[in-house]
Amino acid sequence: MESRLIYSAVFMILMLVLLLCAINAGRHYKALGMAVARLDLALIPPILGNCIVLASKSATVSMVGYYVFYVGMNYTLFELMRFTRIYCNQSGYGKKLPKWLKYFLLADAVQLLLNIVTHHAFSVEKMILDGTDYYMMVPHIGQIIHRFIVIVAYSLAILIFFLATTHASKIYRERYSIILTFLVVIGIWESFHLVLREPIDHSMIGLGAFGIIIYYFSIHYRPLRLLDRILSGVISNGSDAIYIFTPRGRCIWTNKEGCYLIGVQEDNCDNAPELLEYLFGTKLRRGNWSEKHMTGGGDSIKYYLLENKEVGDAENMFSGYYLRVRDITEEQLRLKREMYEATHDTLTGLYTKDHLYKLILAEVRSHPSTGFMILIVNIRNFRVLNDIFGADFVDNVLTNLAGYLTDHLSRRSSIGRIGGGDFGILIPKDEFNEHKVEKILSDFAIRGDAADYPIQIQVGAYEITRDEPDVVTMFSRARLALSTITDEYAKKIAYYDDKIRQEILWNQEITAELTEAIEHRDIRPYLQPIVDRNGTVVGAEALVRWIHPQHGFLAPFKFIPTLEKNGLIAEVDKYMWRCACEILNEWKRRGLDLFLSVNISPKDFYFMDVPKYIKDLVKEYDIEPGRLRVEITETVMMNDSDKMLRIMNELREGGFIVEMDDFGSGYSSLNMLKDMPVDVLKIDMKFLGKSDNEQRADTIVKNIINLSKELGITSLTEGVETLLQYNGLSDMGCKLFQGYYFSKPIPVEDFEQLIEPDVKAM
Ligand code: C2E
Numbered sequence: 001m002e003s004r005l006i007y008s009a010v011f012m013i014l015m016l017v018l019l020l021c022a023i024n025a026g027r028h029y030k031a032l033g034m035a036v037a038r039l040d041l042a043l044i045p046p047i048l049g050n051c052i053v054l055a056s057k058s059a060t061v062s063m064v065g066y067y068v069f070y071v072g073m074n075y076t077l078f079e080l081m082r083f084t085r086i087y088c089n090q091s092g093y094g095k096k097l098p099k100w101l102k103y104f105l106l107a108d109a110v111q112l113l114l115n116i117v118t119h120h121a122f123s124v125e126k127m128i129l130d131g132t133d134y135y136m137m138v139p140h141i142g143q144i145i146h147r148f149i150v151i152v153a154y155s156l157a158i159l160i161f162f163l164a165t166t167h168a169s170k171i172y173r174e175r176y177s178i179i180l181t182f183l184v185v186i187g188i189w190e191s192f193h194l195v196l197r198e199p200i201d202h203s204m205i206g207l208g209a210f211g212i213i214i215y216y217f218s219i220h221y222r223p224l225r226l227l228d229r230i231l232s233g234v235i236s237n238g239s240d241a242i243y244i245f246t247p248r249g250r251c252i253w254t255n256k257e258g259c260y261l262i263g264v265q266e267d268n269c270d271n272a273p274e275l276l277e278y279l280f281g282t283k284l285r286r287g288n289w290s291e292k293h294m295t296g297g298g299d300s301i302k303y304y305l306l307e308n309k310e311v312g313d314a315e316n317m318f319s320g321y322y323l324r325v326r327d328i329t330e331e332q333l334r335l336k337r338e339m340y341e342a343t344h345d346t347l348t349g350l351y352t353k354d355h356l357y358k359l360i361l362a363e364v365r366s367h368p369s370t371g372f373m374i375l376i377v378n379i380r381n382f383r384v385l386n387d388i389f390g391a392d393f394v395d396n397v398l399t400n401l402a403g404y405l406t407d408h409l410s411r412r413s414s415i416g417r418i419g420g421g422d423f424g425i426l427i428p429k430d431e432f433n434e435h436k437v438e439k440i441l442s443d444f445a446i447r448g449d450a451a452d453y454p455i456q457i458q459v460g461a462y463e464i465t466r467d468e469p470d471v472v473t474m475f476s477r478a479r480l481a482l483s484t485i486t487d488e489y490a491k492k493i494a495y496y497d498d499k500i501r502q503e504i505l506w507n508q509e510i511t512a513e514l515t516e517a518i519e520h521r522d523i524r525p526y527l528q529p530i531v532d533r534n535g536t537v538v539g540a541e542a543l544v545r546w547i548h549p550q551h552g553f554l555a556p557f558k559f560i561p562t563l564e565k566n567g568l569i570a571e572v573d574k575y576m577w578r579c580a581c582e583i584l585n586e587w588k589r590r591g592l593d594l595f596l597s598v599n600i601s602p603k604d605f606y607f608m609d610v611p612k613y614i615k616d617l618v619k620e621y622d623i624e625p626g627r628l629r630v631e632i633t634e635t636v637m638m639n640d641s642d643k644m645l646r647i648m649n650e651l652r653e654g655g656f657i658v659e660m661d662d663f664g665s666g667y668s669s670l671n672m673l674k675d676m677p678v679d680v681l682k683i684d685m686k687f688l689g690k691s692d693n694e695q696r697a698d699t700i701v702k703n704i705i706n707l708s709k710e711l712g713i714t715s716l717t718e719g720v721e722t723l724l725q726y727n728g729l730s731d732m733g734c735k736l737f738q739g740y741y742f743s744k745p746i747p748v749e750d751f752e753q754l755i756e757p758d759v760k761a762m
């Protein structure tokens with residue numbers, strides 16, 4: 001077949017492909033996309049020019065073809081310059097391309113076109129190709145100039161690409177070198193054509209291919225090596241060790257950290273799988289998994305997070321996997337430390353309350369068949385210890401006790417510090433032995449400078465029942481048991497039982513109902529007469545009674561101890577004093593010459609200024625202070641005797657008669673009596689009556705009476721139940737008497753009834 005035809009067809013196809021490339025590249029709006037599109041379009045005219053020359057059989061058409069070719073070539077170079085500038089911009093050399101070059105190219109194009117009139121650039125000469133006429137170009141001076149400019153421009157483009165290739169970072173070199181190679185190849189190709197003066201310009205094929213290649217490299221080609229490099233750079237610089245494996249588990253790459261971790265070279269990591277397995281004691285395998293592992297021990301302990309990930313190709317075919325090993329030691333140690341701090345008491349190192357409760361719940365639940373007990377170990381008078389001996393001493397006690405208790409507990413028990421001086425313990429029932437615990441507690445002492453200081457420790461115990469209340473309730477039950485220990489030394493352990501439960505419910509009930517009971521006057525005074533040696537009623541003691549709507553008649557022992565504990569006793573007493581004043585006021589009005597004794601609880605002194613309150617009351621009810629006698633138990637003297645002496649003196653100075661109640665029941669001594677500013681001594685027969693030796697009791701009472709007489713204190717015996725007692729005491733010199741022999745405490749109206757004849761007699 002005719003070669004002219006074949007080449008024409010090839011050129012046509014090339015032009016079509018270039019057009020398509022240009023359209024496609026133009027869709028990429030970025031500067032490079034547009035530059036490629038324009039260059040590919042610019043490549044069409046030279047090829048088209050050649051096509052025209054090839055196809056024509058007339059001199060004129062051939063001339064047109066040559067014009068299109070040459071001017072098109074200038075246009076191509078013009079766009080090549082633009083493309084080079086943009087493509088090589090990254091390397092910094094793109095901008096080096098001289099801008100003036102485009103004016104030369106333009107001037108050259110004009111010069112070539114002038115050939116139409118001047119014929120200075122080229123002409124055509126007829127020859128025979130494939131047996132038909134063919135017009136070959138004959139160069140003149142203009143054509144030489146054109147060639148020179150083209151060569152200069154082309155060489156400059158090559159130079160820029162050359163500089164970019166040699167000077168750019170290694171990873172970009174490929175990008176430039178491919179285009180540089182093509183530029184050189186086409187340059188040589190075209191030069192050959194010029195030198196050989198062949199009629200058909202074969203290099204046009206190279207030119208077309210160049211356009212396509214540029215399109216491909218600029219728009220579609222993703223430099224994988226570049227990507228590789230960047231990725232491995234990213235990974236290499238990370239702090240994690242990374243190992244890459246083939247699907248069959250061969251390690252093909254690892255980064256610096258990876259080499260360091262197992263001691264291999266970067267280019268030889270064949271042993272990595274075995275070394276890693278040895279280090280972490282885990283089998284390396286494909287799949288997506290993550291595990292935490294520990295290496296070393298003691299101070300050199302290290303924690304690692306191993307993350308394995310499979311990698312698939314575009315079709316999701318498994319193509320390998322990689323293992324990332326992250327050193328999480330710091331994080332783990334911090335977590336551990338934080339965890340420890342959150343769950344342990346800083347001073348004693350025992351569990352905190354919250355953590356202990358959690359552990360107990362878990363323990364009890366996971367051992368449903370084991371019987372457990374909850375213990376609260378309490379340091380008695382913890383606050384007092386703090387006040388007297390200071391915080392350092394108390395800290396010392398706490399740490400010592402914590403260690404001491406821990407030493408005595410088995411691993412099946414849990415212990416924590418649940419409050420100031422309280423430790424909480426969960427202990428299996430079969431390990432709890434009351435005698436042993438008591439012994440352990442009484443053996444505990446703090447080694448001080450001089451002598452061992454005995455610390456009083458007591459235990460509230462609760463046996464966990466099957467219905468398993470929540471831990472907070474368990475502890476509050478143990479605490480309730482603890483609160484029942486009142487005597488300081490004898491009892492060490494108290495158990496929560498049904499009695500305590502009932503008591504607690506009862507306490508709650510009366511506490512809740514108290515205010516209303518006072519308002520409704522369900523709480524009221526009963527009066528017990530006090531008589532003199534003649535048997536005349538001279539006064540009465542006001543004793544509280546609660547006539548409860550549901551529970552009926554309640555004696556003081558049913559509610560006073562509770563109210564003394566929670567301080568509400570002050571409310572009852574204030575109310576009782578007021579009642580007494582009301583009665584005295586009424587008696588005054590009726591002309592009754594009687595006194596009333598009221599009780600003052602030791603707790604009252606904490607809650608109010610008792611003398612002031614009582615003074616205000618007698619003023620309010622307009623009664624003589626001497627008519628209201630106040631009974632203070634001798635135990636109040638124990639706590640703060642100075643303060644009590646002041647108060648008693650203040651009361652006496654206010655005109656009140658102060659009575660010492662229950663004399664002989666507490667720790668008072670006869671010796672103390674001489675210092676006590678009291679007017680009346682109430683000796684309780686109940687304390688003496690129990691004595692086996694009545695003779696001895698008599699002697700004691702006789703002496704107390706004698707002593708008080710000498711001290712100018714009136715003696716009053718209470719609990720007089722028989723005529724014999726009355727006569728005996730009377731003989732001993734006792735002035736006043738109170739007891740069932742005369743009357744039980746009775747309602748006010750009954751009392752008034754009782755004294756009515758006396759009133760009438762007056
Ligand atoms: P107390 O002040 O020593 O009151 C005397 C108690 O002995 C009264 O008991 C009285 O009923 C009882 N008693 C009187 N004569 C005899 C007798 O011959 N034989 C026997 N076996 N007992 C006799 P009560 O009324 O049950 O009061 C008990 C305690 O409750 C009182 O002891 C007092 O400490 C306290 N109390 C009573 N009322 C009040 C009050 O209004 N305020 C305060 N703070 N305590 C009160």
Ligand code: CA
Pocket residue numbers: 541599631661
């Ligand atoms: Ca009394």
Ligand code: CA
Pocket residue numbers: 661662682684718
């Ligand atoms: Ca008494």
